[in-house]
Amino acid sequence: xxxxxxxxxxxxxxxxxxxxxxxxxxxxxxxxxxxxxxxxxxxxxxxxxxxxxxxxxxxxxxxxxxxxxxxxxxxxxxxxxxxxxxxxxxxxxxxxxxxxxxxxxxxxxxxxxxxxxxxxxxxxxxxxxxxxxxxxxxxxxxxxxxxxxxxxxxxxxxxxxxxxxxxxxxxxxxxxxxxxxxxxxxxxxxxxxxxxxxxxxxxxxxxxxxxxxxxxxxxxxxxxxxxxxxxxxxxxxxxxxxxxxxxxxxxxxxxxxxxxxxxxxxxxxxxxxxxxxxxxxxxxxxxxxxxxxxxxxxxxxxxxxxxxxxxxxxxxxxxxxxxxxxxxxxxxxxxxxxxxxxxxxxxxxxxxxxxxxxxxxxxxxxxxxxxxxxxxxxxxxxxxxxxxxxxxxxxxxxxxxxxxxxxxxxxxxxxxxxxxxxxxxxxxxxxxxxxxxxxxxxxxxxxxxxxxxxxxxxxxxxxxxxxxxxxxxxxxxxxxxxxxxxxxxxxxxxxxxxxxxxxxx
Amino acid sequence: xxxxxxxxxxxxxxxxxxxxxxxxxxxxxxxxxxxxxxxxxxxxxxxxxxxxxxxxxxxxxxxxxxxxxxxxxxxxxxxxxxxxxxxxxxxxxxxxxxxxxxxxxxxxxxxxxxxxxxxxxxxxxxxxxxxxxxxxxxxxxxxxxxxxxxxxxxxxxxxxxxxxxxxxxxxxxxxxxxxxxxxxxxxxxxxxxxxxxxxxxxxxxxxxxxxxxxxxxxxxxxxxxxxxxxxxxxxxxxxxxxxxxxxxxxxxxxxxxxxxxxxxxxxxxxxxxxxxxxxxxxxxxxxxxxxxxxxxxxxxxxxxxxxxxxxxxxxxxxxxxxxxxxxxxxxxxxxxxxxx
Numbered sequence: 001x002x003x004x005x006x007x008x009x010x011x012x013x014x015x016x017x018x019x020x021x022x023x024x025x026x027x028x029x030x031x032x033x034x035x036x037x038x039x040x041x042x043x044x045x046x047x048x049x050x051x052x053x054x055x056x057x058x059x060x061x062x063x064x065x066x067x068x069x070x071x072x073x074x075x076x077x078x079x080x081x082x083x084x085x086x087x088x089x090x091x092x093x094x095x096x097x098x099x100x101x102x103x104x105x106x107x108x109x110x111x112x113x114x115x116x117x118x119x120x121x122x123x124x125x126x127x128x129x130x131x132x133x134x135x136x137x138x139x140x141x142x143x144x145x146x147x148x149x150x151x152x153x154x155x156x157x158x159x160x161x162x163x164x165x166x167x168x169x170x171x172x173x174x175x176x177x178x179x180x181x182x183x184x185x186x187x188x189x190x191x192x193x194x195x196x197x198x199x200x201x202x203x204x205x206x207x208x209x210x211x212x213x214x215x216x217x218x219x220x221x222x223x224x225x226x227x228x229x230x231x232x233x234x235x236x237x238x239x240x241x242x243x244x245x246x247x248x249x250x251x252x253x254x255x256x257x258x259x260x261x262x263x264x265x266x267x268x269x270x271x272x273x274x275x276x277x278x279x280x281x282x283x284x285x286x287x288x289x290x291x292x293x294x295x296x297x298x299x300x301x302x303x304x305x306x307x308x309x310x311x312x313x314x315x316x317x318x319x320x321x322x323x324x325x326x327x328x329x330x331x332x333x334x335x336x337x338x339x340x341x342x343x344x345x346x347x348x349x350x351x352x353x354x355x356x357x358x359x360x361x362x363x364x365x366x367x368x369x370x371x372x373x374x375x376x377x378x379x380x381x382x383x384x385x386x387x388x389x390x391x392x393x394x395x396x397x398x399x400x401x402x403x404x405x406x407x408x409x410x411x412x413x414x415x416x417x418x419x420x421x422x423x424x425x426x427x428x429x430x431x432x433x434x435x436x437x438x439x440x441x442x443x444x445x446x447x448x449x450x451x452x453x454x455x456x457x458x459x460x461x462x463x464x465x466x467x468x469x470x471x472x473x474x475x476x477x478x479x480x481x482x483x484x485x486x487x488x489x490x491x492x493x494x495x496x497x498x499x500x501x502x503x504x505x
Numbered sequence: 506x507x508x509x510x511x512x513x514x515x516x517x518x519x520x521x522x523x524x525x526x527x528x529x530x531x532x533x534x535x536x537x538x539x540x541x542x543x544x545x546x547x548x549x550x551x552x553x554x555x556x557x558x559x560x561x562x563x564x565x566x567x568x569x570x571x572x573x574x575x576x577x578x579x580x581x582x583x584x585x586x587x588x589x590x591x592x593x594x595x596x597x598x599x600x601x602x603x604x605x606x607x608x609x610x611x612x613x614x615x616x617x618x619x620x621x622x623x624x625x626x627x628x629x630x631x632x633x634x635x636x637x638x639x640x641x642x643x644x645x646x647x648x649x650x651x652x653x654x655x656x657x658x659x660x661x662x663x664x665x666x667x668x669x670x671x672x673x674x675x676x677x678x679x680x681x682x683x684x685x686x687x688x689x690x691x692x693x694x695x696x697x698x699x700x701x702x703x704x705x706x707x708x709x710x711x712x713x714x715x716x717x718x719x720x721x722x723x724x725x726x727x728x729x730x731x732x733x734x735x736x737x738x739x740x741x742x743x744x745x746x747x748x749x750x751x752x753x754x755x756x757x758x759x760x761x762x763x764x765x766x767x768x769x770x771x772x773x774x775x776x777x778x779x780x781x782x783x784x785x786x787x788x789x790x791x792x793x794x795x796x797x798x799x800x801x802x803x804x805x806x807x808x809x810x811x812x813x814x815x816x817x818x819x820x821x822x823x824x825x826x827x828x829x830x831x832x833x834x835x836x837x838x839x840x841x842x843x844x845x
Binding site: 310353355364378 | 710711712713714716719720723724726727728729730731732733734790791
């Protein structure tokens with residue numbers, strides 16, 4: 001697509017970025033050629049976000065330089081010049097939810113007619129033209145807050161392109177998409193690529209890198225450790241480059257395949273004819289020490305079912321019982337008392353209070369054990385937190401550090417600690433490894449194996465096949481009902497097919 | 506993974522300034538103390554009367570009512586809500602207590618209930634107002650700012666209506682006892698405020714329900730998923746704040762020696778100023794009672810200095826406002842913390 005002699009579209013040369021005494025980037029290098037889709041991978045905290053901030057001009061590095069087309073980058077204050085070269089679509093929307101799609105596209109540059117008065121007619125027309133040009137089928141008058149994640153991303157990409165940028169950074173774009181939307185996004189990326197747009201693609205899902213990217217750069221410990229064509233770097237080598245250690249042989253071996261299955265143990269969770277927000281007629285039993293997975297697309301009702309069991313939602317009808325005792329509906333403290341622990345869907349929304357300490361977050365559910373009569377004895381809280389930090393391998397300064405300062409994987413471990421703090425009989429894990437790095441993911445999945453040996457039952461609700469591999473069996477939800485069931489040892493293709501609603505025969 | 510790189514990694518993505526140690530975080534609570542010391546030294550130099558025993562007692566007595574209301578407001582702010590109507594509770598709660606006690610000849614309702622009942626009724630009125638605010642804000646999910654603004658106006662109007670705008674002053678001595686009685690040379694009202702702050706500070710630090718306020722203000726969704734009864738706790742805080750404001754009102758009545766229909770009017774601005782200067786966030790989830798107390802004292806000292814300087818009453822508002830701005834600036838610099 002470009003002559004080999006042409007300078008790279010984007011080049012970061014020996015970037016070093018310090019925050020106080022810590023080094024976030026150390027001599028980081030990146031060369032992105034025009035027209036390619038370039039993956040940037042690395043564990044949480046490897047320096048990807050910092051590198052993106054440098055590439056988009058939000059951070060001026062302590063050393064090194066960024067070049068676009070061989071030219072030095074514009075000065076940090078010249079935002080317009082940066083915007084015309086590079087744009088980043090972040091995982092969390094940077095569009096303003098209360099404003100329309102059209103206004104978001106032309107924010108602070110709304111077309112005017114005489115006297116500086118905004119011409120809404122022109123704005124609508126220009127927005128329509130822009131969206132049509134990039135084949136984005138979204139109503140310009142829709143509120144951005146009402147869009148699906150998929151359409152919101154497309155609008156943000158269109159906005160970036162309208163500034164003239166042909167280098168787009170996508171920061172974990174698939175994290176909140178179901179697999180159909182992911183396929184559509186990839187098709188869109190390929191189409192844009194063929195019309196001359198270059199992507200830097202950041203993802204924790206390595207198979208996506210192979211699907212959509214030509215080149216990959218791996219970051220580790222604040223450095224860029226390798227850049228190679230994806231074809232030359234098989235997945236094992238990629239993981240090795242990310243972690244700096246040889247990947248264990250079959251790290252995700254099916255856990256349910258072990259001897260002594262739970263088939264004859266007493267029933268722990270018994271759900272009969274349960275109906276609620278987006279699901280109906282669900283029967284489900286989980287035995288003592290059994291790990292059951294719930295799979296399904298994002299609208300299948302599986303998350304709502306998990307939240308209902310944990311008391312976050314009230315069921316419309318049906319019965320739930322834990323060890324034979326009915327579970328209260330829509331009553332989180334009641335569910336906790338009964339012995340249900342929960343890792344909620346999104347740690348930012350429901351998992352953590354960012355300004356509070358690791359200790360406080362990790363023990364927030366603990367009703368007893370921290371002191372008598374509702375008193376919290378700080379020494380006991382610290383001790384409990386210290387145990388959780390050690391058990392789960394949370395990387396932190398200590399129990400007193402605000403949890404918001406931790407990396408994503410470590411934050412998620414604190415959420416897990418919070419769920420375990422009550423010694424639950426049943427652990428409900430919703431997307432337990434969303435947005436965490438490879439190593440934290442393993443640590444979190446190891447928890448499942450650890451608790452099942454003590455007789456704790458686990459309900460794993462996830463879109464991630466790796467999360468579901470540890471399950472004794474996996475139930476697939478489709479349109480609010482259990483559509484299929486697979487014992488451990490399923491093939492990926494079968495499960496994915498069932499999730500997408502393909503008939504199973 | 507080595508320790509150094511982990512550090513780097515953690516801080517690189519840290520939006521909350523995690524690099525700072527616990528000691529620095531602890532010191533932030535004391536950030537206003539230097540400003541307070543400077544102000545006291547300044548006052549002592551500028552005015553010989555300032556550091557006298559009588560004047561210090563007067564500062565404490567004058568600040569006690571504000572302190573109790575700031576305490577109530579502080580609890581609500583930490584939970585992520587707001588209650589502007591506390592300043593009207595300061596007026597109406599003691600007024601109702603006085604009206605049922607006073608004979609008709611002294612502008613009372615003529616019921617002439619026993620004094621004890623009247624005093625108890627003050628607390629009940631505060632609790633009921635807090636409960637009603639909680640009903641609107643927590644149960645019906647109306648906007649806390651506007652609800653409490655409307656309640657501020659309604660309650661003030663009720664007070665003016667009940668008293669027909671007259672000042673009540675013939676109350677039994679018990680109504681003035683909090684401000685007029687001293688223990689160890691210090692007014693009971695100041696002791697009361699100090700004890701209330703101490704208890705609240707301990708509860709916020711060492712009780713689960715206290716920590717729940719921070720969790721709710723910091724992220725109500727996470728608090729709910731952790732089994733905290735968010736609505737119940739928030740509603741209770743409104744009731745407690747109403748009771749604290751009613752006690753503050755009784756203290757104010759005792760300090761002034763009479764109960765004017767505009768008792769507490771415009772007080773909420775001082776309350777908010779003291780709270781924010783003291784490090785509480787209007788977004789919730791942040792701040793301590795010690796910080797709020799230093800905010801109260803800062804405002805108390807400034808008001809006292811203005812009185813000692815015999816500033817003309819025509820100018821006192823402008824100067825007070827300016828001083829709040831300066832105090833906010835000082836707090837911003839000494840705490841290094843963005844005020845939200």
